[in-house]
């Protein structure tokens with residue numbers, strides 16, 4: 055495999071097993087969790103230290119080579135999909151926990167650390183890292199920062215951005231900046247906020263200071279199984295209206311239930327179930343009994359087929375199992391899966407879902423829904439055969455229309471999976487020209503050469519220039 | 525799609541993967557290299573890419589598929605239900621140039637292993653060699669001239685004494701009316717090299733009221749042949765075994781997890797002639813621990829002072845889905861025995877059949893992690909129910925005062 059000359063010079067600084075240029079090796083990096091977009095990188099480097107990242111980014115800047123950071127590649131919007139000719143910076147080997155300060159409740163970690171590892175390490179101190187994407191056993195904290203990820207428990211605890219105290223970032227010119235710090239009201243905390251959700255377009259995060267949350271003393275989980283989606287949605291609306299704030303309010307629809315039941319995560323749902331509502335409460339035992347009674351009464355009033363509750367951790371894990379494995383289980387329905395991510399006001403859940411099913415029928419695609427009902431975050435999952443170009447085109451068109459339906463209902467085009475490649479062209483649906491100009495203006499100020507994950511989040515205006523040069 | 529069909533009969537299986545990445549942290553080889561191509565998702569992507577004609581393997585490029593341990597940890601966590609064993613089996617059999625087995629490997633697999641007398645003769649030779657004082661010299665020479673061979677040499681099994689070996693053709697009756705009648709599956713080299721394990725198995729089965737028959741004509745399970753892609757050979761062996769065991773048995777007891785997984789997994793290269801002919805499910809093969817757990821422990825016990833950690837063989841937990849508690853529940857029947865938790869007990873030890881001989885560098889890296897966890901557990905005995913894992917852990921722990929035993933041996937020690 056012949057590499058462009060300057061790459062060879064960079065390659066010399068790394069051992070061969072951390073600088074990958076073989077065609078076979080590059081091939082497997084051509085997509086992330088959204089395999090509709092594919093592009094192999096020019097080279098992959100597995101970085102182990104910040105200084106290595108700096109060296110790579112500086113080299114990219116000097117040679118006008120774009121770079122794309124990559125965590126576990128579980129992203130669902132093409133954020134880590136390589137761009138043509140890029141250097142892919144894989145951060146999985148930077149996975150140390152540098153510090154856990156139990157008294158001040160924060161942790162300092164490297165970006166390649168897997169989300170759930172932090173909670174495991176904090177557990178002996180009776181602490182946890184609250185944001186828990188369903189991919190938490192695999193996704194990296196660096197990826198979470200870049201996507202501002204949410205999770206089932208974020209209804210009460212807030213999403214990633216609410217838990218980031220400080221960042222160390224290698225800017226697109228190779229300069230290192232430290233933003234924020236362990237103290238929550240650090241003077242430059244606002245800059246931290248700007249970098250969370252930047253999808254790697256503002257540089258590479260090389261160290262993260264995160265807030266840890268006390269383990270709740272008591273957790274209660276219930277599952278209400280309904281024979282119609284409307285009943286489940288109505289229960290959600292009633293719970294939120296009552297003022298009770300559960301940690302999680304999740305819904306699985308019929309097709310998801312069927313797929314889950316066929317997978318290793320089978321949860322034993324009845325076959326006539328059309329919607330499963332999962333509710334979790336946490337906090338102090340005092341007062342919880344009352345909340346529990348109120349929620350059970352609301353579910354009962356909507357005529358469930360079955361109510362289940364879990365009081366010990368093992369039972370809880372079982373109730374959650376089906377939910378957490380839902381995306382993967384959809385792999386059984388067809389060869390490929392397109393996971394959409396849109397937000398609607400909670401009051402519009404039911405009607406938007408109807409619309410989603412209707413759109414799916416019209417485009418003749420198979421859709422299933424599993425979603426964070428508590429914050430109106432819908433995840434229509436379209437199962438399809440990506441080898442068929444016509445089917446793929448219909449899937450993408452249906453997806454776009456579903457997102458438009460979310461916007462029309464007063465919602466947004468991304469709850470937690472980011473914009474990436476997938477939705478960059480939909481940005482104008484939400485934002486006016488002025489907003490977009492401001493956003494791109496900020497990005498251009500941070501990345502004037504347009505080499506940091508170009509083309510993600512916004513259309514890549516420099517792509518043409520680069521191509522002309524290549 | 526006819527072309528892809530030709531290239532990989534398990535092509536359809538590769539489509540089960542939705543590229544979610546949930547398997548990555550569970551894959552031992554990815555844990556070592558962090559390279560996507562060494563992960564389950566990467567390997568499936570490679571096989572799919574190759575089957576679809578999007579990728580051609582240059583020389584050596586399929587090394588990432590050879591470096592798969594087929595430990596099947598990915599299968600246990602994949603919500604999409606992928607089957608790595610089937611894909612690997614079909615890939616290794618059908619890749620360009622066919623199965624990649626050295627002439628020596630082929631000779632051993634075809635001429636020695638399926639033949640009990642030849643295995644016994646080879647074992648005798650090994651024992652003579654061991655007693656001769658030559659091994660020390662050989663090791664020193666190999667260390668200098670051929671490090672890979674030196675490693676294989678250092679890993680050679682220490683053959684355990686075969687006094688009271690369980691002979692093929694024997695029958696064992698418990699006192700009183702038998703609770704069950706079972707067959708004992710001996711395997712190929714295990715019968716010769718790990719005789720105490722079979723002895724202990726019979727002892728524990730008798731103690732729990734089972735009648736045990738050991739049919740003469742049984743043979744190797746064929747797992748190694750399948751790993752290597754020699755599917756027809758494996759099928760022949762499976763047929764021979766199916767005929768060896770009488771029809772009136774409640775179970776055929778297997779005490780080697782790797783053999784058990786292979787014996788209970790049907791062939792999936794459904795395109796090749798004679799596929800599924802052996803119908804392995806027809807013979808009621810059962811893992812010894814799973815069988816005893818279900819039967820219920822009734823034997824009298826005596827106390828054992830031991831701190832025991834259980835390391836789960838991949839082909840038991842992932843291959844046969846026998847959870848850890850099945851084994852630890854049994855161990856708990858022995859009074860005084862203290863079980864200590866072992867971090868990552870569901871992770872591979874790097875043995876992988878003969879993987880440790882074919883891919884020594886990767887196997888060593890995987891093993892190092894395991895040894896570390898065992899030492900940290902504070903156990904003085906580690907138990908694991910598979911010959912390959914026993915040998916691998918004994919090799920890894922050779923400088924530590926930690927015993928490596930089959931759980932059935934510890935259970936036998938605890939019989940009153």
Ligand SMILES: Cc1cc2nc3c(=O)[nH]c(=O)nc-3n(C[C@H](O)[C@H](O)[C@H](O)COP(=O)(O)OP(=O)(O)OC[C@H]3O[C@@H](n4cnc5c(N)ncnc54)[C@H](O)[C@@H]3O)c2cc1C
Nearest residue numbers: 125126127128129133188194196197200203204254259470
């Ligand atoms: C089964 C499944 C369930 C999921 N559930 C959820 C969920 O509940 N909630 C949710 O929000 N998301 C969910 N996701 C999406 C995904 O897991 C998250 O977006 C996650 O944060 C991505 O992390 P990653 O390490 O895989 O990042 P990648 O996919 O590798 O990268 C994502 C983005 O982050 C950038 N990036 C990565 N590391 C860095 C870094 N150190 N510095 C700068 N940029 C970086 C990349 O360039 C890319 O743009 C799910 C995905 C799957 C497959």
Ligand code: SF4
Nearest residue numbers: 541542544545547602
């Ligand atoms: S967990 Fe299963 S579906 Fe997901 S990437 Fe791994 S093999 Fe593919």
Ligand code: SF4
Nearest residue numbers: 551592593595596598
């Ligand atoms: S079988 Fe084991 S080594 Fe092979 S891909 Fe799966 S987890 Fe990795």
